[in-house]
Amino acid sequence: MKLFSTSLAVLATLAGYATAFNVNCNSNYASYYGQNSARNQKTLGSYCADATEDVIVLAFMNGFPNIILNFANACETTFEGSSLLHCPNIAADIKFCQSKGKAVVLSMGGAAGSYGFSSDSQASQFADTMWNMFFKGTAAQRPFDDAVIDGIDLDIEGGSASGYTAFISQLRSHYASDPSRQYYIAAAPQCPFPDSYLGSTLNSAWFDMVYVQFYNNYCGLNAYPTWFNFADWDNWAKTQSLNKNVKIYIGAPGGPSAASSGYIDGSTLSTIFNAVRSKYTSLGGIMTWDVSQARTSGLAGSIRAMLDAGGSSSSFNKRADLTRPPLITAANLRPKPASAIANIPTRVEFVAGDIVDNKYATVVKIQANKSAFTGNWLISFKLPAGQTADSTSRGNLGVNGNTITISSDRNVESLQNMAAFFKITGTFNGQYALPDTASAVFIST
CATH class of the missing domain: 2.60.40.290 (Immunoglobulin-like)
Known part of the structure; x- marks a missing residue:
């Protein structure tokens, strides 16, 4: 996924916390926000005012473990004496989005940035930092103030491939300490299987959602049906993933200029989506890069309509294996x-x-x-x-x-x-x- 800048810059209901997002559905719509891809990006809250998207992915934390945040025109203010973004407007919008039943996760990585871990120890320590800065922990500087995000997304397209399993393990230990709500781990691999950066991590860590980028590659949506390889990802979900209920999303460009290749119109996407939905139970829905593109092109509305036409949700499915309590x-x-x-x-x-x-x-x-x-x-x-x-x-x-x-x-x-x-x-x-x-x-x- 591309990183743009301005000229200057997963427990459903517990003890009062509720969210309409159901990770077990095959009719969820996730879209990335923060990089102003269409050059007309509105506030986060304006996109959450209606029922179009179910998951908003904030993009990006494009630098870690030395944290760098970039949300283009959505946030350009920093803490005094620091280069760390301080985004009270996004903080308020996160709470608004959650009040509307949407999950908000923070994406780490992107196509441009300086990120990666040198060791498992460094990765585990950074999970503690993430918990303190963006979840229920405490930190002197919290970019979203007291807003608590619903999870993280790994969009790893560069740097070292090491440490991510340890990072997820430690972050999930923090998740487990807070039974008042459900937190998620997502990933956004390229469609060629296995993913060159996250392949081993996908096999060794627990993921809730995987937003496969079916664009900018030979296996993109524009190569359907010849090279389009959702079947490979469905097979991975059922045979290799620790979470046999992991949900795979069809990642699509939100508009003609959102990707170098892979954009298809709503009618064509609907045909592909319905074919996938009829064959593969791992389907979780559709992801678009990004919300500004999808709203401008009108694809977002088409996606919401196709997802609502015949979609289904299931409660937690009893597992035959022993990787998760039944x-x-x-x-x-x-x-x-x-x-x-x-x-x-x-x-x-x-x-x-x-x-x-x-x-x-x-x-x-x-x-x-x-x-x-x-x-x-x-x-x-x-x-x-x-x-x-x-x-x-x-x-x-x-x-x-x-x-x-x-x-x-x-x-x-x-x-x-x-x-x-x-x-x-x-x-x-x-x-x-x-x-x-x-x-x-x-x-x-």
């Missing part, structure tokens, strides 16, 4: 006394985290099927033999050997959704520690 649903919770049937939640989910320092950080999320619990609840389950929750766990947890009991907080039982965060210690043998879902017991009191 879902417990009301159908397999036991026992079910008659007096408690009305209070059985729609789902109880073990939300994935990452293994950090031989600890697996996870979250248990309970979502009610009513506006509120009429009573209190308790759920207990067994961990694999030899594993237990450690002392940093929080929530109403009881630990007896490898049996964990989580109960509701009687002071906040009016909340529809509740969660507990804990870390599991033990020997993992390269896999996540999975609670024994067959042992789960839900009791309403």
